[in-house]
Structures are given as C-alpha cells and as structure tokens.
Amino acid sequence: MTHLDASTDRPKAAGAKIIRYLDVVKRYGAFTALAGVALDVHAGEVVCLIGPSGSGKSTLLRCTNGLETIDGGDIEFEGAHLARDERGLRAMRQRMGMVFQNFELFPHLTAEQNVAEGPRTVLRTGLEEARRRAAAMLAKVGLADKAANYPSALSGGQQQRVAIARALAMQPDVMLFDEPTSALDPETIGEVLNVMKALADEGMTMVVVTHEMSFARRVGDWVAVFDTGRIVEQGPPHQIFERPTTERTRDFLSHLGWS
Amino acid sequence: MTFDWSVVWDHRVALAYGTVTTILLTIATMAIAVPCGMAFAALRLYGAAPVRAFATAYVELFRNLPLILVVYWAFYVLPILTDVGLSPLATGLAALSLNVTAYNAETFRAGINSIRRGQVEAALALGMSRAQALRRIVIPQALRRVLPVLASTWVSLFKDTSLVSVIAVAELAYVSMQIRAQTFRVLEMLTAMAAIYWLLGYPQAKIVDWIQRRYAVSE
Numbered sequence: 379m380t381h382l383d384a385s386t387d388r389p390k391a392a393g394a395k396i397i398r399y400l401d402v403v404k405r406y407g408a409f410t411a412l413a414g415v416a417l418d419v420h421a422g423e424v425v426c427l428i429g430p431s432g433s434g435k436s437t438l439l440r441c442t443n444g445l446e447t448i449d450g451g452d453i454e455f456e457g458a459h460l461a462r463d464e465r466g467l468r469a470m471r472q473r474m475g476m477v478f479q480n481f482e483l484f485p486h487l488t489a490e491q492n493v494a495e496g497p498r499t500v501l502r503t504g505l506e507e508a509r510r511r512a513a514a515m516l517a518k519v520g521l522a523d524k525a526a527n528y529p530s531a532l533s534g535g536q537q538q539r540v541a542i543a544r545a546l547a548m549q550p551d552v553m554l555f556d557e558p559t560s561a562l563d564p565e566t567i568g569e570v571l572n573v574m575k576a577l578a579d580e581g582m583t584m585v586v587v588t589h590e591m592s593f594a595r596r597v598g599d600w601v602a603v604f605d606t607g608r609i610v611e612q613g614p615p616h617q618i619f620e621r622p623t624t625e626r627t628r629d630f631l632s633h634l635g636w637s
Numbered sequence: 638m639t640f641d642w643s644v645v646w647d648h649r650v651a652l653a654y655g656t657v658t659t660i661l662l663t664i665a666t667m668a669i670a671v672p673c674g675m676a677f678a679a680l681r682l683y684g685a686a687p688v689r690a691f692a693t694a695y696v697e698l699f700r701n702l703p704l705i706l707v708v709y710w711a712f713y714v715l716p717i718l719t720d721v722g723l724s725p726l727a728t729g730l731a732a733l734s735l736n737v738t739a740y741n742a743e744t745f746r747a748g749i750n751s752i753r754r755g756q757v758e759a760a761l762a763l764g765m766s767r768a769q770a771l772r773r774i775v776i777p778q779a780l781r782r783v784l785p786v787l788a789s790t791w792v793s794l795f796k797d798t799s800l801v802s803v804i805a806v807a808e809l810a811y812v813s814m815q816i817r818a819q820t821f822r823v824l825e826m827l828t829a830m831a832a833i834y835w836l837l838g839y840p841q842a843k844i845v846d847w848i849q850r851r852y853a854v855s856e
Contacts, residue, residue, distance in 0.1 A: 445758055464766065472764035482759035486777050496763040499773050548763060 387614040390599055393421035396456055396552055396583050397442060403450030404437055404607075411437045413607035414451060419552070419600075424584045426594035426615075429604030430630060435587040436479075438604075439556050442585065443467075443474045456551065472500060475545025479557040481537040483529040489516060489540045490525035496548045508547075515543035519573050535566025539573055546577075553577065555586040571597075591634060595619050603627045644822040645829040648812075655812030656833055662726075662798045662808055666733040667791060673734065674741025681746055692742070699739035705800050708732040712804040729801030729808075733794065740790055748783035749775060785849040792841050796834065809833060 397419040404412040412434045419425050427435040440446040441453060444460060444467045453460040455474070461467045483492050493512035497503040503511070516522050519539040529537050538558055545553060555574065559567040571593050578584055578597050588594055594601050595615045602612040603626070610626040611618065622628050645652070680692035699707065711732035716722050723731065752775045760770035802811035813830040817823050 443762055445761065468764045468766060471762055474762075476759075476762040478755060478759060478762075480755055482755040484756065484759070484774055484778075486781060495773065496765075499769055500764040544763070 387617065388420075388600060390420050390423045393423070394456075395419065395454075396421050397585065398454040399438065399451070400454065401451035402438065402441060402448050402453060404434075404441060404446060405449050410607050412441070412448075415604075415607070415609055417602055417609060417612065419583060419585055421583055422581045423599045424578045424586060424597050425600045425602065426598035427585065427587045427602050427604060428589070428591065428594055428618075428630075429610075430633075433604035434607040435604045436556050439476075439554050439585060439587050442554055443471050443476055445476075468500075472548055473551045475542075475548060475550035475553045477538070477541050477545055477553065477555045477558045479560050481529070481534070481541045481561070483537050483541055483544070485529050487528075488525065489521060489527050489529070489532065489543075492529070492540055493544045493547045496544060500548065511547045512543070515547045516540070518546065519543045520569075533566055534562045535569045538562065538566075538570045542570075542573055542577075552583045552585065555584065555588070557587050557589065559588070559590055589634075591619070591631070603630065605630070640825060641822060642825055644816065644820050644825050648816045651812050651816065652809070652829065652833065655807060655809035656837070658726075658806070658808040658812075659795070659798050659810075660837070662730060662733065662801070662806070663791070663795045665730055666737055666794055666798070669730070669734040670737035670741050671787070673738040675745050677738060677742035678745035678749065681742065682749060696739045696742050699735050700743060702736075704732070704736050704797055705803065707736055708800055708804060711735070725801075725804050725806045728804060729798075729806040732801065733798065736797075737790065737794055741787065744783050744786045744790065745779065748779035748786075751782055752778050781852050784852050785845065788845040788848045792838060792845055795838055795841060799834075 395418045397417075399415050399417040401414040401416055402412050403410070403414055415434065415438055417425070417438075427438065429435055437446060441448050441460075442455075444462075447462075448460075455470055461470050483489075484495065487495060490509065490512045493515050494505075494508035497508040497511050498505065513522065513525065516525055519542055521536060521539055521543070524532060524536060524540070529540070532540065542553075542558075558574070559570050562570065567590070571590060574584070574586070574593070575597050586594070586598070598615045600612065601615050601618040602609045603618060603622075603624075604610070605626050611622060611624045613623075617623070618627060619631065622631065677692050677696060680688050681696070684692060708729065711728050712725070715728065715731065756774055756778070757767075757770050760774045761767070765773065798808055799810035802808060802814060805811060809830060813826050817826040820826070
C-alpha cells in the first residue's frame with residue numbers, strides 16, 4: 379500500500395488527521411463489504427472515494443458517522459475512537475455533515491425550515507439564531523430566494539444544495555458526501571459541484587464518494603480507488619488519473635472512458 | 638297505503654336528541670381511539686417482544702371481529718369479567734373504541750412505516766436522537782399521510798354507531814326504531830332516519846375528499 383503522507387504529493391498532510399480508518403471491516407451476513415480499509419483524512423483535505431458500484435465506498439462513508447456499525451478495525455474521529463453509544467454518536471454526528479444521494483430533505487418543511495432544523499432541534503439555538511443561520515447558509519448555496527419553497531417545488535440540483543446548506547448549518551468540521559450528484563439530471567450536476575468546489579476552496583475537510591471523475595481530479599487532494607471492499611490504490615489525483623500503478627485502477631478508469 | 642309524515646315532525650325532539658347522541662358518540666369514540674391507536678402503533682413498532690405480541694394480538698383480534706359481536710360482547714361479558722356495570726351508552730362507547738382503536742393502530746403503523754429509512758438517517762446524521770427524529774421528522778410526515786385514512790374511518794364510524802342501538806343506546810337508529818315500534822309508521826321512520834344519516838354523512842364524505850386532495854403527498 380502506498381502511503382505518501384510525508385511527500386510533497388500531499389501538501390495538506392501536515393494538518394491534523396481528522397479521520398483515520400484503521401483496517402475497517404464491515405460484513406453483511408456472509409458478504410464482506412469492507413475487507414480492511416486504511417485511509418487518513420487530514421484537516422482541509424478533499425478526499426475522493428472512487429470505484430465501481432458495490433465496492434464499499436458508500437459503506438465506508440456510512441460507517442464514518444455511525445449509520446452503519448463496523449465489525450473489525452477502528453475509526454478515529456478527531457483523535458477519539460468512534461462512539462458506540464447514542465450520546466457519543468450524537469455528539470460526533472453534530473461535527474460531521476452528511477449529504478445523501480437522494481437528498482433526503484424533509485418534505486414537510488420549507489427550505490429554510492430544513493436548514494434551521496438541525497440548529498433548532500439539536501443545538502437548541504433558539505428560533506431567531508436558527509433562522510439567521512438558515513438564511514446565511516441558503517445564501518451561501520445561492521438559494522436565498524427559495525427559502526419559503528417546499529422541496530417538492532425545487533429542482534434536484536436545488537434540493538441537493540439545500541441539503542448541503544442543511545448540513546453546513548451545524549457548522550461541522552467535516553462534510554461527508556455520498557454520491558451527491560448521482561440522482562441528478564445532467565444539467566443540474568454542475569451547480570452542485572460548484573457549491574462543493576467553493577466549499578473545498580474555503581478549506582472545508584470533505585470526504586466525497588463520487589462517480590464524477592473530473593471533480594475528483596480537479597478538486598480532490600487525495601483519491602482512493604475501491605474494489606471489492608478494499609482500497610486498491612490511493613494517491614494524489616495526478617497519480618491516480620495519469621499514472622495509475624495498479625491494473626484494477628486502469629481497468630476502472632478505462633471503463634469510464636478515462637485515459 | 639297512506640303515508641303520515643307528521644309522525645316525523647311530532648317526534649322531532651326525540652330525533653334531535655338521537656342525532657346529537659350519534660354525533661357525540663362518534664366524537665367521543667375518535668377522541669379515545671386516536672390516542673389509543675397511536676399508543677398501540679407505538680407498542681407494535683417500538684415495544685419489547687412480549688409487548689409487541691400483545692399489541693399485535695389486540696389489533697388482529699378486534700380488526701377481524703364483526704363490530705356488532707363486539708357490542709354484544711361488551712354488553713353481556715364485560716360486566717361479568719370486570720364486575721363493573723356500565724350504562725348502555727358507556728358500553729357502546731367502549732365497544733366502538735375497542736374496534737376503532739384497532740383500525741387506527743394499523744393506520745398509524747402503516748403511516749410510520751411508509752416514511753422511508755433515509756429520512757430517519759438524515760435526521761440522525763444531523764445529530765438528532767431517535768426520539769427527536771421520530772417526533773420532528775417521522776410523525777409529522779406520517780400524520781399527513783394517515784389523515785385521509787382517519788377521515789374515512791370517521792365517516793364509517795359515524796354510520797357504524799347505529800350498531801349500538803342493539804344494546805339500547807338512545808342514538809339516532811335506536812330512537813327511530815322506538816318511534817317506529819310505537820307508531821307502526823315503518824316506512825316514514827326508516828326514510829326519516831335515512832335522510833338524517835345521509836344529510837349528515839354526505840358533507841362529511843365531501844370533507845374527506847377535500848382532505849385527501851389537500852394532503853396528497855408530493856415529494
């Protein structure tokens with residue numbers, strides 16, 4: 379396994395390790411979804427997880443904030459073991475924003491209420507502060523004018539931007555993106571990727587499961603290639619996309635018409 | 638054969654009392670059966686195994702017994718079992734509540750189950766507790782989905798209250814039958830009774846239609 383942490387290929391490696399995956403194992407019955415995954419995420423990095431469907435990328439992301447439990451190995455978040463009890467999990471999830479493939483906006487709430495819900499219910503900020511944060515976050519994703527709209531009245535790209543705003547309203551240390559553009563019409567993918575790019579430029583630490591290779595290449599600081607529950611190769615984007623060292627990575631990229 | 642419709646007018650006060658009793662019986666039954674139905678749904682969804690089994694048994698029993706049987710059972714058996722003699726009205730209310738609670742429990746359970754798992758995950762990912770996710774995200778959505786079903790149950794219940802006439806609860810059906818027995822004006826009284834049920838029931842059905850349109854789920 380190539381660990382290039384100390385090299386100049388990983389300029390943000392000087393930052394603290396925010397998430398450490400230590401030989402993470404996850405099984406569903408007889409199926410092994412993660413067969414020992416080791417990966418570090420440093421402060422301010424954008425780490426992209428790529429690979430074929432069913433290779434374990436999303437599973438790893440869902441283990442990160444405890445939506446799935448792990449069966450072996452360990453995950454450290456900000457220096458502490460991943461909590462197993464509900465209280466510990468909740469405290470940890472407040473510091474990790476998550477964006478889902480299918481947005482999962484709350485359909486009974488307006489865009490503003492969706493974004494204000496976390497601060498109100500979880501952080502107990504009070505209504506005024508929650509609304510102030512919601513307005514600021516919606517403006518940040520370019521949807522200030524849609525605050526009063528229900529999700530059903532928004533396009534897919536707009537819904538996903540609201541979902542990003544909802545996660546940001548908790549002022550997380552890390553953002554987890556689970557295939558954020560896979561459910562979108564091609565013409566709205568760009569607006570979501572632009573918001574993510576802007577977030578990366580601000581220095582947000584991000585773990586992104588994606589099939590958007592151009593995003594991984596342009597925005598990613600570090601790319602991990604998954605196959606059958608393992609990371610077959612990880613490195614800076616120029617290595618992965620221009621000089622992949624494993625046959626499996628070359629295969630995967632050529633299937634996507636990338637080479 | 639000649640008709641004498643004056644019998645309806647002559648007994649207008651009794652009919653009015655019966656009508657009011659029918660309406661109050663419907664309201665009281667729903668006032669009991671909605672919270673109890675929620676409670677039974679919660680027991681079935683989140684209770685420990687024995688509690689869940691009990692709640693399931695209750696729901697499946699009362700959902701699959703004819704209401705009139707439950708009414709008779711409540712009238713004859715309940716006093717023996719509990720050693721409490723209830724008035725016919727209270728007995729009727731108990732029988733209706735047992736039945737409608739079972740229906741409502743199933744309605745609420747289906748409503749909560751219809752909210753997809755991703756919604757709970759999104760709430761948990763924000764740092765909510767399971768209870769907060771249920772209260773803030775799942776239940777408000779589930780209520781919107783079950784409201785049209787509850788409204789149809791209401792309309793059915795309004796008509797089904799007539800079944801408690803068999804244990805002499807003085808609601809609209811019983812009162813009408815009493816007047817019929819005293820005056821032998823069968824056709825007039827049945828027609829009057831039908832007219833009252835219909836005039837009260839039709840607007841309710843229209844309101845249900847409106848609710849179903851108003852709260853149609855769009856995602």
